[in-house]
Amino acid sequence: MSLFKKKDYRSVYNYYVTESKRIIEKYDKPMVLKMDCYNEAEIHPLNKSLIKNVKGFKKLVMIEYDEEFIKQAHENLKGYDNYEIIKGDIRVKQEDLKDFDVILDLSTIDHVEQESLETVFDNYASYMKSDGLLLIVAWVKMKPDDKKINDWRSTNQYYHDYYFFKEKLLKNFLNIEEEELIIYERDNNKRLYKFLCKKC
Numbered sequence: 502m503s504l505f506k507k508k509d510y511r512s513v514y515n516y517y518v519t520e521s522k523r524i525i526e527k528y529d530k531p532m533v534l535k536m537d538c539y540n541e542a543e544i545h546p547l548n549k550s551l552i553k554n555v556k557g558f559k560k561l562v563m564i565e566y567d568e569e570f571i572k573q574a575h576e577n578l579k580g581y582d583n584y585e586i587i588k589g590d591i592r593v594k595q596e597d598l599k600d601f602d603v604i605l606d607l608s609t610i611d612h613v614e615q616e617s618l619e620t621v622f623d624n625y626a627s628y629m630k631s632d633g634l635l636l637i638v639a640w641v642k643m644k645p646d647d648k649k650i651n652d653w654r655s656t657n658q659y660y661h662d663y664y665f666f667k668e669k670l671l672k673n674f675l676n677i678e679e680e681e682l683i684i685y686e687r688d689n690n691k692r693l694y695k696f697l698c699k700k701c
């Protein structure tokens with residue numbers, strides 16, 4: 502178990518990049534699928550775009566819901582040709598996406614409601630090669646969040662119930678190779694976790 506010394510966003514972004522790099526480097530020129538392009542849009546002053554900081558992949562494909570973020574990301578990634586951004590919703594299966602070596606969900610899944618977790622994990626499994634790896638960083642709590650499906654906005658932040666989250670994850674991903682508690686906010690019981698998973 503490793504907890505950040507500082508619970509700030511700089512540490513979180515740095516963690517996204519260093520962990521993604523570590524997983525990507527396990528493969529020779531992998532195909533990488535990443536959820537959302539918030540970092541690539543550089544909305545937050547601390548944002549670190551993966552493509553500018555991690556080398557060695559064949560292609561980076563991203564699925565993003567927000568058209569403005571997609572536009573902004575393309576602006577910031579001018580000059581890079583090894584990426585593609587799909588306008589989509591991670592809850593909806595993209596039938597033509599398959600054979601990815603690495604899938605990265607760096608706190609996108611905590612923007613979908615609990616009722617959709619199973620579908621999202623099912624989608625991720627279908628996009629992945631049999632020896633691929635899924636890296637997830639997500640906020641959880643030890644009790645369920647009470648937001649309902651009809652409240653959904655892509656800007657909502659959810660804190661999934663840890664046990665429910667893991668139960669749904671294990672339906673499609675047999676092996677949780679690594680699990681790490683990254684941030685623990687004792688006063689409100691929020692926890693940022695990392696899971697590194699292999700497909701069933």
Ligand SMILES: C[S@@+](CC[C@H](N)C(=O)[O-])C[C@H]1O[C@@H](n2cnc3c(N)ncnc32)[C@H](O)[C@@H]1O
Pocket residue numbers: 536537538539540564565566567570589590591592607608609612613654655656
């Ligand atoms: C506020 S950001 C946070 C995650 C981000 N990786 C980070 O750097 O912390 C959430 C991103 O996920 C996107 N998003 C939320 N729900 C989504 C969905 N269902 N499908 C695709 N993208 C979604 C948002 O548009 C936004 O770009």
